[in-house]
Amino acid sequence: MLALEWRELEWRELEWLCGVAFEHMGFRVAVTPPGDDDGVDVFARSEAPGLRGLVVVQAKKWRHSRPVGKAEVRELLGTVVQHRATKGVLVTTGRYERGALQTAEHDPRLELLGPEQVLHLLNEHCGSDWFTRVDRLITGAKMDRPARRAVKALPARR
Secondary structure, eight states, X not given: OOHHHXXXXXXXXXXXXXXXXXXXXXXXXXXXXXXXXXXXXXXXXXXXXXXXXXXXXXXXXXXXXXXXXXXXXXXXXXXXXXXXXXXXXXXXXXXXXXXXXXXXHTOTTEEEEOHHHHHHHHHHHHOTTGGGSHHHHHHHHHHHSOTTOOGGGSOOOO
16 A cells, blocks of 8 residues: 555544554454544553553544644653553654654653554554455454443453
8 A cells, every 4th residue: 555545544444444453463452432532542452471551542644744743742641641551652644743753752651653654564464465455454343343342341351
């Protein structure tokens, strides 16, 4: 998939595609409903030894001309704290301001992914032909679990 086509996704498709990517990486995933999502588009929980924890994902379908700034990174950090997550991942179809990148560099709980990194993850975990199946991947994820599942539906396994 070309970067241009990647940027053509609707904002909701981007959120679901982030969920699909984390699911293919072995996480249990809940995509939040549209609206007031408390700063989280996807909750992803891993129970793998050494990787246990909750990841909160915020997806920004922004144009390249509107970079993600420090304010959004600080908001993500607040969301990580609020949900007692082990990591917060910010995904954008655009780019990051230098200040946003510097802010995230100082906290290992934060990870910023631009289009190139997300495309790499999708190719690696969903197959290099994922873009030919994007509609099926998203539809399949929606059918596997209701969109209205909250993080409470992803309790840590004991």
